[in-house]
Amino acid sequence: MSPSTSPRFFTEREVARHCTEDSCWVLMGSRVYDVTAFLRMHPGGEALIRSRSGKDVSQAIEGPPHRHSENARRWLEQYYIGELDRDNGTDEAQTLRERNKAREQTEGEEAKKTTALKDEDGHAPYNLCSSVDLDKDLVDWRKPLAWQVGHLREKYDEWVHQPVDRPIRLFGNPLMEAITKTSWYWVPIVWLPIVFYLSWHCYTTLAQGTIRVALTSDFSIPIHKYLFPVLFLIGWFLWSFMEYCIHRFVFHMNPPAHNYYLITLHFLLHGQHHKSPFDGSRLVFPPGLASLVVGVFYVTLSSVLPDILGLCVFVGGLGGYVVYDMIHYYLHYGSPKKGSYLYSLKAYHVKHHFEHQKLGFGITTKFWDHPFNTAIPDEKF
Structure with missing residues (x-):
């Protein structure tokens, strides 16, 4: 989800339902993350995340036994999908309608942005990740990176060691x-x-x-x-x-x-x-x-x-x-x-x-x- 779009809202019941290897969500406070794609990558193993699916992982992130690094926290933001809606009062129906409307707006905006990110060949190979703002990053992810990184100079070392979950295109030449x-x-x-x-x-x-x-x-x-x-x-x-x-x-x-x-x-x-x-x-x-x-x-x-x-x-x-x-x-x-x-x-x-x-x-x-x-x-x- 792009940071500039309106967040989606989910009830606690909705989040709790996503507890399988095909759909695994977790919470950080009121923020909701779909970490399904990260299950196999997690160094602690898939079962460790699934045991916390639908729950708040704030304490696990802070440790002990392991306090996650800033890069790990930044990495998690790539899977952000929305906010927890704790409004369960008499206006719940209205809240659901507003949430659905927000979803429709978000999907429309993301579709437009994905189209805008297509490369010269008409493909859109890059996933949208909130941890990488394509308009503010030090390189242009719409273009091959090989000939851009040398211009980062003293900023290169910090930039290259801030990992992202997206494919890299090195060269424009297909071969x-x-x-x-x-x-x-x-x-x-x-x-x-x-x-x-x-x-x-x-x-x-x-x-x-x-x-x-x-x-x-x-x-x-x-x-x-x-x-x-x-x-x-x-x-x-x-x-x-x-x-x-x-x-x-x-x-x-x-x-x-x-x-x-x-x-x-x-x-x-x-x-x-x-x-x-x-x-x-x-x-x-x-x-x-x-x-x-x-x-x-x-x-x-x-x-x-x-x-x-x-x-x-x-x-x-x-x-x-x-x-x-x-x-x-x-x-x-x-x-x-x-x-x-x-x-x-x-x-x-x-x-x-x-x-x-x-x-x-x-x-x-x-x-x-x-x-x-x-x-x-x-x-x-």
Whole structure:
């Protein structure tokens, strides 16, 4: 609902009826929110919100056990749909008529505004969210964002870390735009056959019993086929370190406010994900971009380790990358069981997005955040 339109009014009975996974409403004081679209995204799980459906969540927002960040409160405003009507006296019929009239006016105004927001192709790809006033935001959401963000200069960092629930269009050119989007299933489709083939190749090569590593000119040791799982896990461990370093030092680089090109590069690499963290088409690496990282990883290992050993470690790292992308997607859209490892990772990652953007760089594991002192601290009340 646009902030400029008249609010709708709902009775307590109406709000209480919306308590299913198909329609879930909550209250904040007298404000009514339809959070149905957020159920799967909520880090605390879908059941936690549904248990509070039709009720006031003000105390839960304030905590304990968790005091929600300003970004989380701003995010909630995107689902605002109207106000609670507590007038249950003799004029209830009149109140209902007025409310229905307000609804009709609101729907008419929103339809006009949606039509006005259509892009050059005649599409209206953006949902109206009250937390983003399209006429007052620092960028023009009616146009591709890639070439706009560099002009934000010193305002960029604050703007990009105020997330919104709306799709982002990066480029006006349809082909360039399509290249930046990837469905999650392309990651296993493209990379898992390579992982399986290389794993089979490495194991059967080691099984021949002819691979030896020379420690000195006169001494070498055989590499048994049963060492392949160890080498594979070493590669996976190395990938977890690369994952941390890429996320922290590349994706979260701090572009100078005066550098238009570095700001644009940051937005294309990762800033757009922080601005729209639930854009499902940009939660995994496009295979073309991922192949560059994979190639660097392979060349590095091949130059340091003997041929087959380097390949064994590489395939472990490649397997780790596939798991990384799948877990990252799941942390945004999955509903892990409370108390599970993935549940703690989801809560950790959502805190990184909404409150601690300079901490919590681990995705598949929190391990590297501890020695590098970037772990998100536990909440204290």
